[in-house]
Amino acid sequence: MSQSGKTAKRMVIMLIIVLVIFAGLFGWGMLRSFFIEKFLKSFANQVQTVATIKAQETPWQPLVKSVGSLTAINGASLSAEVAGIVDTINFQSGQDVEKGDVLLTLRPNNDPAVLAQLEAQARLDAITYTRDQKQFAVDAVSKAQLDTDRANLDAANAQVAAQKALMAEKVVRAPFSGRLGIRQVDLGEYLQPGTAIVTLEQLDPLFVDFYLPQQEVARLHVGQVVDVGVDADPGQIYKAKITAIGATVDSSTRSIAVRAILHNPSLQLRPGMFTTVSVETGAPQEAVTLPQTAISYNSYGDTVYLVMHGKDAEGHEALSAKQVFVTLGATRGDQVQVLTGVKPGEEVVTAGQVKLHNGSPVAVNNSIQPSNNPNPNPPNE
Template identity: 35%
Template sequence: MPLRSLSTWPALAVVLACLLLSGCGGDGQAAGNGSASATVVTTQVVALQPWNDTISALGTVKARESVTVTAKVSETVERVHFDSGDEVAAGATLVTLSGNQQQATLQAAEAAAKEAEQQYRRGTELVQQQLIARSQLDTQRATRDAALARVAEMRADIGDRRIRAPFAGVLGIRQVSPGALVTPGTVVATLDDISRVHVDFQVPEMHLAHVARGHALSGTSVAWPGQAFEGEVSSIDARIDPGTRAVTVRGDFPNPDRRLRPGMLLQVQVARPQREALVLPEIAVVQVGRESFVWRVKDDGTVERATIAVGERSAGRVEVLQGIAAGDRIVIEGTGKLRPGIGVTEEAQPPATGEAPAAGGGQAR
């Protein structure tokens, strides 16, 4: 019996050795799995940088001065002095209406006024000689003044038969022809001063503090693709619309080439003053319902969720108002594979030409 027990020792030693080797192999595999479980991502260290965002709005172009030219009296058109699309100076005669009867009436009124003036002067001499009463002279003065007023009335009536441009500008389509009968309110043409134009647009109440007179504006139109029109804020309405909670802002745009026309739709960009801000690529921000968050890399190489408040967005970037600080390392690409506490490694960058490949990405810090 003792000899048989001693013969079993070599077999037991082999079994123990196998168990030990199996345990060591398991530890090595676990370590390998732990290294493989680290998620490869791209990160970026957050830092303050210049930020100059814009406020976008849609606006309607309006002429600096605009009017519909109409007739004041009922009369026949004698002559038209313009063509459609002409540029005219202030006071230029646009249409002449027939006025032969008015001219004859004016001549009669001028003759009556001249006679009344002579009677008044003669009466003045007679009063000085005390040959007539002063009350009679007062009657002659009233007669003279009435005659002069009649002359002025007839001259104004004749003036109404010359339709003039109230200001310099560009005329629209001509609406009358010689020989046509016009009445008060008949449209002759439109007249617009478009050497400079106004653009009215709505700005939400939340942006009111960021808009002021003199701020730079940039506008684009589908009519002129690729061209930007530069202007500035000229005025801000004193009231906010209680229905839309927006304020009307008026921009002033030089228009020397007359490309902007009244009624055009303009995409307006209001440039806000440059400031320092924490800015991230939009792809780094994860939106779940109303909550926005990013994945922040901790010192031990794992990630955590950081809820943030976002500000303005521009050109694929977003301003972060709170939730992270300068110096934090944020995951930019690969956010869809993350969960709290998971380990991450920085994605290896491709080597430059002529350089040997890197040994491997290190753990993100």
């Protein structure tokens, strides 16, 4: 066979191979598309089991929530006004004290002796003044002498008062009633002026300080009730009342400072604790509410599935899913407020909607329902 004949034969063989490959690929693509289409059709017609709830109107109290912290009405870090060595400590860490109780004294050194000397001089000046008053009455001394005696007496009394004030600065007293913190000094320790000795906090009542968005300013007023929760006592809600609203809005956060007063008779709460705050900002109203699990949150809009009652091809009653867009309001606990899209009495899918699309046949099984509690209290584990 000539060289040209061999070349032609090889080209024919290569062409046949290429045709076989294309036929195989085309045939497999057709086969794959056929099976995928059949699978999707069978899946689309499959009845999906879902849980549902009847939409209904419930009382809805408008709230604004925030976080804050507890602050003592009176709180101070106590220290001595003058330098000295600790002479006595009259308190225990964590002790409750009354206003005026002596907590600590510094070594007096020669202060009592100096006071005694000044008091003696004051007594002598008082005797001299009294005697010269009697002599002045009979013209035995001049008016100038009597005035000098009076000035000497006043100066002596002033020196006594100054010495007593100096000695009082070496005694640290409780400025108000409250509970002490941890002692920071020891006996015999030399203290500089201003050295922290112990903290004192008034625990009842307490301030609750928090911030709210500027949009809520018009709905806030002094005396408004505030619900306060703390992590240290989960599930317990404390009632407080607003006592002050800030005069300015923070320009960086666009929020306003609010302060409420909270009674703490059990002394269980402490300044500095983190709090959650809820403020009622209007009259209760009726609103359609759904469990948050019923909502499909999407970038193009939030949706829910409604259960529609109809007939199948054989005339039997059948249920199907219908997807609708909704407008949502505020949330509370497990619930969300639905402003538009769902009417009272409509049956809404709360679980299993991930398997649905418009027109999907469904079967309802409400043996297990998602949580729908407006005030859930999960265990703190």
